[in-house]
Amino acid sequence: AERTGMTETWLKKHRLVYIGATRHPLILSIRDGTIDLSSFKRWLGQDYIFVRAFVPFVASVLLKAWKESDDGSDMEVILGGVASLNDEIAWFKKEASKWGIELSGIVPQKANLDYCRFLESLMSSEVEYIVAITAFWAIETVYQESFAHCLEDGSKTAEELKDTCQRWGNDSFGQYCRSLERIANRCLEKASDDVVSKAEVVFLRVLEHEIEFWNMSHGET
Ligand code: HMH
Known part of the structure; x- marks a missing residue:
């Protein structure tokens, strides 16, 4: 995809971490058809x-x-995100019942609690809009790039996992991520150096949390 602005600079600068988040072994195992279903179920819950x-x-x-x-x-773009989360929660319930997962019994793992606490810290009114929208863009984009990879030509994704990959890997979710990216870049262009560097730190933290989140599927904790 065509990129202009600060996000492009960051994606180049932090390319290895970005690849760590979007080409994680869990995603690669979905794509090559070797995924262990217990890992998938752990991730889903x-x-x-x-x-x-x-x-x-x-x-x-x-x-x-x-x-x-x-x-x-x-x-309006953000409101669209809220609306799609409403569908997403309903989808999780349907998907969990398909796999025989009892959602009320799921205990959040440490990486999940850490990530949720990080989100909560960004909800403070002291955190600038630019910093928060950067985090939002990064969170959605990691899932879009990860799951879209499982739907590309040549991928051997199992039929029963395609619905999950479609949820985040579909083109309209991709368009939505690009809208978030345009918003972030427009804001970053006008922001002070201080706010831009805060946003960059938050971008990197998101990538690290995403990697830790995928790592939870191994079930070592
Ligand atoms: C951990 N990151 C994680 N879960 C999600 N559902 C998304 C990003 C995208 O919404």
Whole structure:
């Protein structure tokens, strides 16, 4: 995809970490058809808990957009994100029942709790809109790039996992991620060096949390 602006600079600068987050062994094993289903189920249960914590985070970004954004259309893009999370929660329930997973019995693992706490820290009114929208873009984009990889030509993704890959790997989710990226870049262009470097740190933290999140599927903790 064509990229301009600060996000492109960061993706180049932190390319190895980005690849770590978007080409994780769990994703590669979905793509090559060798995935161990217990890893997939562990990821699914943990991600349901994550998504529930992600809703108030996205709502906090919406609130910041309303207060701080100079472009009224930002709010509409973020509101679209809130709406798709509503579908996503319903999807998790349906998917969990398909795999025989009892969602009410899932205990959040340490990496998940750490990631949710990080989201909560970004909800503070002290955190600038630019920093929060950067995190939001990065969180969504990691899933889009990861799952889209499992749907590319030549991938051997099992039929029963394709619905999961479609959820985040589909083209309209890709468009939505690019809208978030355009918002982030527009804001970053006008931001002070201080805020830009805060946003870069948060971008890197997101990538690290995403890697730790995938790592949970191994079940060593
Ligand atoms: C851990 N990151 C994680 N879960 C998700 N569902 C997304 C990103 C995308 O919404």
